[in-house]
Amino acid sequence: MKYVGKSIQRVDAIEKVTGSAEYAGDIELPGMLYAKLLLSPHAHAKIKSIDFSNALKIPKVVTIAIGEDFSFRVGLYVNDRNILARKKVRWVGEPVAAVVAEDLETAEEALEQIRVEYDPLPPVLDVREALKPDAPLVHEELGEYAHSPAFNPIPGTNIANRFVVKRGDIEEGFKKSNVVLENEFWMPQVSHVPMEPYTCIGQYLIDGSIKIWTSAQSPFAIRYILGYSLGIPLHKISVYVPYIGGGFGGKAGINFEPLVVLLSKKAGYRPVRLELTREEQFMTAPVRQGFYGKIKTGATRDGKLLAEKIFYAFDAGAYADYGVNIGRAAGYSCTGPYYVPNLEAESLTVYTNHPWGTAFRGFGHFEFLWAIERQMEMMAAELGMDPVEFRLKNALLPGLITPTGEKLREDAGRIDQCIRAVAEKIGWGTPPQAVGLNRYRAKGIAALWKAPAMPPNAASSAIIKMNEDGTFLLSVGVTEIGQGTVTALAQIAAEELGVPVEKIRVVPFRHTDLTPYSWQTVASRNLFMEGRAVIRAARDIKEQILEVASQVLRAPKDDLVIEDEKVYVKGRPEWSIHFKDIAAGYVYPNGNTVGGPIIGRGYYVGSRLSYLDPETGQGYPALKWTFGAQAVEIELDIETGEVKVLKLVSAFDVGKAINPQLVEGQIVGGVLQSLSLGMWEEYRYDGNGRMLNPNLTDYKIARAGDIPEEHVVVVIENPQKDGPYGARGVGELSMLSVPPAIANAIFHAVGVNINDLPISFENIWKAISKKR
Amino acid sequence: MERKKITFKINGEEKTLEVEPNKTLLWLIREELKLKGTKRACERGDCGLCTVLLNGEPVKSCLVLAVEVDGSEIITVEGLARNGELTPLQRAFIEHGALQCGFCTPAFLIVGHWLINRNPRPSREEVIEALNGVLCRCTGYRSIIDAILSVTKTEK
Numbered sequence: 039m040k041y042v043g044k045s046i047q048r049v050d051a052i053e054k055v056t057g058s059a060e061y062a063g064d065i066e067l068p069g070m071l072y073a074k075l076l077l078s079p080h081a082h083a084k085i086k087s088i089d090f091s092n093a094l095k096i097p098k099v100v101t102i103a104i105g106e107d108f109s110f111r112v113g114l115y116v117n118d119r120n121i122l123a124r125k126k127v128r129w130v131g132e133p134v135a136a137v138v139a140e141d142l143e144t145a146e147e148a149l150e151q152i153r154v155e156y157d158p159l160p161p162v163l164d165v166r167e168a169l170k171p172d173a174p175l176v177h178e179e180l181g182e183y184a185h186s187p188a189f190n191p192i193p194g195t196n197i198a199n200r201f202v203v204k205r206g207d208i209e210e211g212f213k214k215s216n217v218v219l220e221n222e223f224w225m226p227q228v229s230h231v232p233m234e235p236y237t238c239i240g241q242y243l244i245d246g247s248i249k250i251w252t253s254a255q256s257p258f259a260i261r262y263i264l265g266y267s268l269g270i271p272l273h274k275i276s277v278y279v280p281y282i283g284g285g286f287g288g289k290a291g292i293n294f295e296p297l298v299v300l301l302s303k304k305a306g307y308r309p310v311r312l313e314l315t316r317e318e319q320f321m322t323a324p325v326r327q328g329f330y331g332k333i334k335t336g337a338t339r340d341g342k343l344l345a346e347k348i349f350y351a352f353d354a355g356a357y358a359d360y361g362v363n364i365g366r367a368a369g370y371s372c373t374g375p376y377y378v379p380n381l382e383a384e385s386l387t388v389y390t391n392h393p394w395g396t397a398f399r400g401f402g403h404f405e406f407l408w409a410i411e412r413q414m415e416m417m418a419a420e421l422g423m424d425p426v427e428f429r430l431k432n433a434l435l436p437g438l439i440t441p442t443g444e445k446l447r448e449d450a451g452r453i454d455q456c457i458r459a460v461a462e463k464i465g466w467g468t469p470p471q472a473v474g475l476n477r478y479r480a481k482g483i484a485a486l487w488k489a490p491a492m493p494p495n496a497a498s499s500a501i502i503k504m505n506e507d508g509t510f511l512l513s514v515g516v517t518e519i520g521q522g523t524v525t526a527l528a529q530i531a532a533e534e535l536g537v538p539v540e541k542i543r544v545v546p547f548r549h550t551d552l553t554p555y556s557w558q559t560v561a562s563r564n565l566f567m568e569g570r571a572v573i574r575a576a577r578d579i580k581e582q583i584l585e586v587a588s589q590v591l592r593a594p595k596d597d598l599v600i601e602d603e604k605v606y607v608k609g610r611p612e613w614s615i616h617f618k619d620i621a622a623g624y625v626y627p628n629g630n631t632v633g634g635p636i637i638g639r640g641y642y643v644g645s646r647l648s649y650l651d652p653e654t655g656q657g658y659p660a661l662k663w664t665f666g667a668q669a670v671e672i673e674l675d676i677e678t679g680e681v682k683v684l685k686l687v688s689a690f691d692v693g694k695a696i697n698p699q700l701v702e703g704q705i706v707g708g709v710l711q712s713l714s715l716g717m718w719e720e721y722r723y724d725g726n727g728r729m730l731n732p733n734l735t736d737y738k739i740a741r742a743g744d745i746p747e748e749h750v751v752v753v754i755e756n757p758q759k760d761g762p763y764g765a766r767g768v769g770e771l772s773m774l775s776v777p778p779a780i781a782n783a784i785f786h787a788v789g790v791n792i793n794d795l796p797i798s799f800e801n802i803w804k805a806i807s808k809k810r
Numbered sequence: 811m812e813r814k815k816i817t818f819k820i821n822g823e824e825k826t827l828e829v830e831p832n833k834t835l836l837w838l839i840r841e842e843l844k845l846k847g848t849k850r851a852c853e854r855g856d857c858g859l860c861t862v863l864l865n866g867e868p869v870k871s872c873l874v875l876a877v878e879v880d881g882s883e884i885i886t887v888e889g890l891a892r893n894g895e896l897t898p899l900q901r902a903f904i905e906h907g908a909l910q911c912g913f914c915t916p917a918f919l920i921v922g923h924w925l926i927n928r929n930p931r932p933s934r935e936e937v938i939e940a941l942n943g944v945l946c947r948c949t950g951y952r953s954i955i956d957a958i959l960s961v962t963k964t965e966k
Contacts, residue, residue, distance in 0.1 A: 047904050050912065052896070056847070060846075061913065066844075233859060233911065700907065703949060703953060706949070707949045743938050
């Protein structure tokens with residue numbers, strides 16, 4: 039292959055190194071106004087009154103809006119979210135009022151003049167507390183909310199979704215088990231910390247149409263939800279998305295777009311911009327949900343898993359808009375990459391008075407794999423088995439049954455190869471080693487899997503246009519959030535069309551008026567799905583080229599060959615015609631013309647995906663499973679709890695690396711993000727649910743000085759037959775199972791179990807001290 | 811607020827204008843001069859994304875007042891490539907895949923150019939130390955470090 043499998047330069051590289059790449063915050067529009075939000079200081083309180091009369095008197099303040107101005111809700115899966123708080127506030131940071139002014143300073147000044155009277159209500163600040171029968175309700179009206187048929191909210195409780203999996207006979211399974219172990223796990227809420235804070239501009243036009251410019255990952259989802267919620271037909275809504283400065287799922291749903299659009303209407307149809315500050319990004323933008331898990335596992339004496347009872351509760355925060363799908367995703371993958379014949383799992387998405395949670399790279403899976411991969415380690419220890427051997431013994435190989443009853447396809451990836459690869463490269467099998475006073479070196483390993491969390495009808499499409507000179511424009515709906523998918527798609531198009539990749543330009547922005555549909559840029563689904571759509575679009579183009587060439591060359595289509603931007607007759611390369619002479623119709627010497635502009639299109643939806651049975655969770659949720667494993671070597675100071683990851687090894691079965699450098703970039707970057715989340719990051723709250731660390735001094739993310747010395751990346755390529763050139767997604771996968779690999783290494787070093795994140799020095803020290 | 815007249819050079823071009831004394835250099839660059847390559851991401855000196863060269867030294871432009879740059883010379887990412895030619899470091903970033911979303915790329919390029927200029931043969935540790943003030947959430951930093959080292963190795 040000429041282009042697929044090569045590390046070609048990113049299509050967006052030159053714009054990004056010269057500072058000319060456009061992001062939402064760089065856009066300025068004529069007459070543009072600026073919005074600022076007044077945030078709730080209470081986690082749970084009734085809004086008694088809001089007085090903004092003084093604020094409105096300030097010169098250059100154009101308008102002020104409060105929740106009662108907008109009497110409808112939005113939500114991707116559960117329609118539960120207010121545009122601005124109505125009647126009550128549900129987290130510290132919920133927008134209560136919005137000021138629109140001629141400039142930002144005036145808007146900020148006006149915020150200080152708004153008086154809100156609250157009547158505090160008891161907040162629910164822990165997911166376990168929220169499940170108790172007498173817990174305060176975060177959403178009294180849960181029964182009234184519209185929701186997707188795939189979800190199951192329980193009115194009168196804080197449960198936004200209940201997802202259940204049942205397979206086999208769990209009681210029998212535990213009865214036959216020689217070893218049974220039950221443990222609890224927890225992780226805090228965290229932030230995506232995209233380097234670009236959320237930014238959007240909205241304009242409501244007098245004819246009732248809407249224009250949006252936004253840093254959102256999924257323009258078509260925004261258009262759809264806005265249309266549904268406002269009752270506006272989709273052809274009157276345009277969403278424009280330039281480059282995105284990091285998304286990681288935090289920009290996947292619909293966020294502030296409805297607000298700026300409605301503010302524009304209220305402000306006399308002028309465009310209104312909202313750009314979050316870093317503090318607002320922490321306080322009022324959506325976060326990753328918190329997690330609590332309880333797992334009971336049974337196995338035979340020789341280490342065969344027989345039964346598992348799983349309980350996952352996701353701390354959704356104040357709204358479950360997008361978040362209900364996180365609990366569902368954790369549910370359908372709940373065992374991790376292991377075969378468990380008897381299984382009962384319950385995965386709940388639970389409202390609390392924390393900031394609201396949304397998608398975050400690898401959602402559901404990062405969370406439950408923390409629990410499962412720690413549990414596997416403790417099981418292996420209980421059984422007296424080597425943890426690598428134990429994992430391999432229970433590996434979910436092709437032909438075995440997944441939690442939802444799917445027989446794993448023969449061309450699925452190989453978890454056993456991933457585990458073996460990391461074990462070999464980390465030098466598994468050597469015992470922990472003392473290195474000087476109080477310091478130990480040890481190794482840890484953890485496995486992972488994930489399938490895209492998406493509805494069965496999630497679709498992708500592609501358009502390829504042939505320009506008059508025989509070059510091409512490729513247009514796709516997947517947004518460029520850093521992951522590089524569009525570069526790989528250009529390579530696929532070049533391979534299919536047989537033209538140099540330099541002759542294909544990927545349209546660098548997304549505009550729902552022009553761009554072909556893509557459900558969302560999420561779930562590690564886009565290389566696979568857009569990839570297939572691009573292949574079909576390229577084949578459509580070739581078919582059209584052959585149609586015209588057949589007339590011009592006076593030969594049947596099946597006698598024609600496409601190569602090097604030319605069409606020729608088999609065995610007669612001298613009877614040929616160049617692409618550029620067909621591109622806009624072939625013109626004979628006398629002016630007669632045949633054919634016309636060539637536009638190829640293709641789409642892709644997953645084959646035979648299904649909704650899952652509400653009682654048992656059985657069905658087909660997975661377009662593909664990507665498997666992988668992580669290994670670490672750490673050095674631990676048992677006096678201080680200080681831990682340093684010296685070496686990382688990551689292996690993924692990606693099917694086919696379309697662009698190896700991009701694959702490696704996704705792996706190296708995702709693994710560090712995972713390490714950072716696992717070791718340092720957490721939303722810290724005071725007793726009233728107020729975040730204590732809403733800045734990058736107190737909420738630390740990994741810096742250049744924090745990276746491990748060595749990172750070995752192993753790319754395994756067992757192709758999936760229906761993937762584009764055999765490829766599977768990898769973007770989110772690199773995020774998974776780094777924290778349990780580190781905690782497992784700590785366990786081997788000193789025998790303490792860290793089951794709550796983050797694995798901070800303080801938490802390690804506390805665990806070691808407790809053991810003594 | 812009383813405006814103050816300042817004169818400075820930015821990317822080789824001399825400018826004179828009046829600014830309010832409470833405005834930052836970042837504001838001057840992005841809002842007044844419309845050079846959007848320099849990014850705003852925290853406005854309190856934590857993330858380093860707004861880093862530019864002020865008289866040859868890297869500064870976080872959100873922490874410098876615009877009035878302070880009177881008489882100074884500023885280089886932003888837009889001033890790196892000259893006459894349509896990318897610098898060796900810009901090319902190295904592309905070759906090493908040292909960028910993903912691209913939002914932090916301008917700041918890393920600025921710091922990288924400063925480092926190479928000051929210390930043409932830095933060690934890996936010196937590169938890491940220089941980059942420690944700028945945050946990236948995508949790349950894991952490794953490719954950025956490699957890109958900078960690749961340039962220093964060829965420039966003996």
